Amino acid sequence: MRKFLFGFCLILIGNSAFALPPDGMVYALKSSVVKIRVILPNGHYGVGSGVVVAQDQVVTNCHVIANAHAINVIKFGESHRAVSLKADWEHDLCIVGFDGLNTTIATLGESTSLQYEQSVFTISFPNNSPRPLTTYGAVKALYPMDDSVIIRTTNDFRLGASGGAMFSDDGKLVGIITLKSPGRNAFYYNMPVEWIKILLKQPEIAINTKGELPFWDAPEEKRPYFMRVIQPYQTEDWVTLKRLANEWIQHEPEASEALNYLAIAEYNLKETHSAANHFSQLYAQNKRHANALLHLGLIATDTGNKNEAIKTAALLNELDKEAANQINTKLELANNNDCQASSC
DSSP: OOOOBSSOOOOOOOOBSOOOOOHHHHHHHGGGEEEEEEEOTTSOEEEEEEEEEETTEEEEOHHHHTTOSEEEEEETTEEEEEEEEEEETTTTEEEEEESSOOOOOOOBOOGGGOOTTOEEEEEEOGGGOSSOEEEEEEEEEEEEETTEEEEEESOOOOTTOTTOEEEETTSOEEEEEEEEOSSSSOOEEEEEHHHHHHHHTSOOBOTTOOOOOOGGGSOGGGSOHHHHTHHHHHTTOHHHHHHHHHHHHHHOTTOHHHHHHHHHHHHHTTOHHHHHHHHHHHHHHOTTOHHHHHHHHHHHHHTTOHHHHHHHHHHHHTTBHHHHHHHHHHHHHHHHHHHHHTTO
16 A cells, blocks of 8 residues: 655655745744654654644644654754643644743634645755755645645655645745655645644643544545545556546535546546546636646647647646646647648
8 A cells, every 4th residue: 555655755846836925024934833853652753843823832743743752842942841732633733732932923824715826835844954944836736624625735845844834925824734645746735724723722632642543544445535546646547547536526526626637537548528528617617727727728739729729828827837838848849740741
């Protein structure tokens, strides 16, 4: 079984069309992100990241601190030991309490208000970095789950970033870095702030309470479909991807990404007409869905509708320049082939 990982491997960020937030704001927000150090049962140390979300309250991934013998926060060169715990094991979010932390509190935003291709940035401590590091990227998909959304972005992360912060460009916390998919072209997933808001209101539990497995570490057949489709997508097993996407649609008729993966499978299985219909339906639902636009442009090129492909590439250029270049490259090849055929 291929397992999802948390915080490992560096993948280059795609060239989506987004502007960087002000340096001063990013620098100020770094004071709300902390390094978490745990002592594991085998006596070794583990390192993760966390975000201050209330006075002396730090949210992180439960898998960072689960079953640790001791939990400490390192901030401004000082170490603070955990004194309390609130846990949402299912969603992999834990809030750890510390005395006298006295640092900036992040402002909580709304994950459900995010849009596809919206720019976001993360702050965390990958690879046990001595200082918080920042990555810039964009929202690529939103997966409805338990009254909120799992957020997939292009922001990469490495070991130690788990529990770090994802901010919108107005400086509000919108997600928590959590896990990545296996494979070279990894997908990066973040938990939403809505679950943090709920957790803040929950009672404390014993700090040595035994941890439970999160939803993403369930057996394959019990994981959410947005996780189950990744392996056939990455291995180009289009028949399996189509089957899983159809199952996903049956179980979650309103899940737009189920339609996306169905159309991807159909496109690669040469079921062009059906794929075009489904990508058109997806684009009608979400005018910021770059992948739907990309494939509509590729289909237009494949079927000789160059004017439509040019229009689609222009629209896509406002969302994802790298994807738009794929259409333009295919158009150029098609033009060259036509030119050679007519001896121009």
